[in-house]
Amino acid sequence: MPSHLERLRHLLGEVFDLRAASAVLEWDQQVNMPPGGAPNRAAQLSTIGRLAHETFISDEVGAELDAAQGEAASLDPDSDDARLVRKVRRDYTKARKVPAEFVGEFARVSALAQGAWTRARPADDFASFAPHLEQVFEMRRQYADFFAPYDHRYDAMLDDFEPGLKAAQVKAVFDELRPRQVALVRAIQERGRPVDDAFLHLDYDLQKQWDFGVEIARAYGYDFNRGRQDKSAHPFTTSFGLGDVRITTRFYPKLLTSSIFSTMHETGHALYDQGSKPSLDRTPLLGGTSLAIHESQSRMWENFVGRSRAFWSGFFPRLQALFPSQLNKVDVEAFYRAINKVQPSLIRVEADEATYNLHIMLRFDLELALAEKSLDVRHLPEQWNAKMKEYLGLTPPDDKDGVLQDVHWSTGYMGYFPTYALGNLIAAQLWERIQADLPALHQEIARGQFGSLLAWLREHIHQHGGKFEPVELLQRVVGGGLSAQPYLRYLESKFGEIYGLS
């Protein structure tokens, strides 16, 4: 006779399978699908999304959850089962507020919107995308209203990606960050020693870029037996279970850094997803606990490791050997400075560490206004450009590299962007802790050895999957809550040195 916990796990396993199947369909949509496949794919995602939701919010799950909660009461509160019940209770309570028909319809609408974005971006055609976007935003607002009352409608949107986070907290942290980040960027522009990165914009063979990225991903510890890399318009990581965690990258012939750092970034996500304890597979606890924690992993491997002097003292000779004509006259110090050049720019995913969060603040401001309905989609391009001018001093020449640059809104990910900035902050908090725990880390990185760093992350972060909520996990690991100070310290120290600001 199976226990209620076992029966609950069985039902949740089916929900997991359906969501994993959706993830495969979405991955395929971005990586492989021919244009004609869009309408059928939207229908498939809608049906599966609705079925996953229906199965999850069924009375049967509710009854098993109630009973399993009784069984779990006597367990260690940090055991897998106790944590599973706790997380499922939270998710179930939320999900019961959303009708299955709504979930199916939202999957359909956002699949079509994503197809429209894929066509609109290269054509620089915001007008054709706008009606889709308006529909997505309207449904996202309806979604948030299922959770009324709230302090702010945006809170319900944030909660999907960062459980418990409020718009007011994000605003407070951003207000702490903004003046010092803006001051740093200004100081660099006014007083910094100029950095030359022209050699990063020569012709770089795409196949060699691919090979170098794969070499780094492997060195970091990404397991290609349980994953693969592909190309897509927007790099992303996706998981279909512990045995199949995939990354995508994009490649430009005249921007060497794009593929390298996006591969590092997605590898950081993938290492987190590949690192859950096997017992969490096919349960809601598999994978990361929140997007900000996830982003702390990707940004750590991309920036704290991948844009460090130590890393390139080991890997630069390898890169030179692949691209001798472009790099033979460049020394590692010049390369280090070039890949850390601070320059306000249009594209978030290519932004340097000092300006990155400003791209996020821009999106956060717009999303707040969209959530409140004080901004109309028709005016989004001009508002985007106005904020771009205000925060970064730039005006996009077109929408392609402006408001159309990110896939997120088309997929309904409103409330997602702030987690990118918070990920930077958390990465810095973790990094201070790691440096204290692993005194030889820099020497290891210089030798191309990442084993003890990965082991540390596996032990303290990865293995737990979604067992601990983000705030709780942070408390366990760094002994405190979210703070902007470590990241500001890191930025000011690193870029002060590079730009000779002292």
Place this chain on the structure above:
Amino acid sequence: MPSHLERLRHLLGEVFDLRAASAVLEWDQQVNMPPGGAPNRAAQLSTIGRLAHETFISDEVGAELDAAQGEAASLDPDSDDARLVRKVRRDYTKARKVPAEFVGEFARVSALAQGAWTRARPADDFASFAPHLEQVFEMRRQYADFFAPYDHRYDAMLDDFEPGLKAAQVKAVFDELRPRQVALVRAIQERGRPVDDAFLHLDYDLQKQWDFGVEIARAYGYDFNRGRQDKSAHPFTTSFGLGDVRITTRFYPKLLTSSIFSTMHETGHALYDQGSKPSLDRTPLLGGTSLAIHESQSRMWENFVGRSRAFWSGFFPRLQALFPSQLNKVDVEAFYRAINKVQPSLIRVEADEATYNLHIMLRFDLELALAEKSLDVRHLPEQWNAKMKEYLGLTPPDDKDGVLQDVHWSTGYMGYFPTYALGNLIAAQLWERIQADLPALHQEIARGQFGSLLAWLREHIHQHGGKFEPVELLQRVVGGGLSAQPYLRYLESKFGEIYGLS
């Protein structure tokens, strides 16, 4: 207020979506999935397969079907709606006999078996695959027994792929074919003018093979906006709806013909799937009506078109231009003879037209014995080799190129192989009709024009999707039933001429 027909279509649309999602997962499994993904994928396919089946056999579908049948009674019996109801009634009656748990379990077992086959074949390791195969066959027998009583257990297996076909009919047709095919092959070996095909086995660049295959697929009329080509261990065609019909091919550096003819073959399947009327999309009537009719399309484009003198009089100069060092000293007549060389060989998918059906008869004999349980899986390799000796005079040097060569059994496709041979016969029946209707066809093919052939197939076969059962479709198009005579006439005439048998 929607009609019952509309409500039935809505429910069937969801079943369609689930099956299409399974097809995406299966395509990904063969084309992309890393090895570690197998267990999760098996669970996903199991859950979705079970849900699709449960949804289809639900009482709700039954009630709407009953009511829709009333509505359809007053319609033209050849209308989409009347045909939909008729087909769904047949499928529903069958499906209700199979428990949903069985369907889920079979999907899981066969997904794992397929993974085991993928590993076992290159390793020439039948022993590791045998337990999976035994499990698949046992479940396939259980499946057939849901339809007892039957004349032969194999009838229920055939019916999944070729509605209404019986083992006794297959046996009768094969008995008609066998003596004349065997006599033809013997005559060629004893009295035929020798054919040299050594130049087909030189080094052929894989990328150029790919490009040439794509050129042919495009010329045939395959719409890449609604499809794509990939590589896989076993070439196949799959459809996720009218807008996304994909083909795969395999490539060997020293066997030029493999990629060319498998691309033509899969393109033939894909043209059928891309050719349904748009109103059939997302219904059970989309796509081919049976596997034998499907195979008639693939074999027609591969052999009747693709291995004809007319085709190569147009395309051989293109091939020479791609591979000058290998082909400049070869004339088109020598090339035509080489690609039609008759030689008993080990691998079905590489077999020439004169020996191909013998490969099928071998499998049919084994499947009958497996269905009857008079043959044990442990003895399959030796029985395979014995039949190979009997029918083709050859002994496989290993299981890799013997009993392990096909993916079909691992996926549970027992009862499928005969449709390949029947496809050859039907292709010949259609071809006689087409030649009568399109007197300029050979000249058009020589000019690389396939438009009127495709238009003929669209009109008489493709557009109808699954509206007409195979026997009925054949009756409508050629005015008679299945016959071996046109294929035997075609073989004896073509190869008599090539080999100077007069």
